[in-house]
Amino acid sequence: LFALKGGDSNWRDNEKSAGSMRQQLSCVLVNYRGKTPWNLEPFRPALSDSETRAAGCNPVLR
Numbered sequence: 001l002f003a004l005k006g007g008d009s010n011w012r013d014n015e016k017s018a019g020s021m022r023q024q025l026s027c028v029l030v031n032y033r034g035k036t037p038w039n040l041e042p043f044r045p046a047l048s049d050s051e052t053r054a055a056g057c058n059p060v061l062r
Helices: 021-032 049-054
Strands: none
Touching: 021 049
8 A cells, every 4th residue: 555655745734643654554454454445544543552552443533
């Protein structure tokens, strides 16, 4: 996915929290591989792996 879309400015330039997109992808692949649909959203914050997993890979700031 990164090789296909990693250079896309919509992903690269709109990510609000550095590394959050990669963290979401990692979370989905490790914990919810069979989940459909899943999405990666550049507005999500980068939190700890456990916080991201607890949020179903869709963390929000509180």
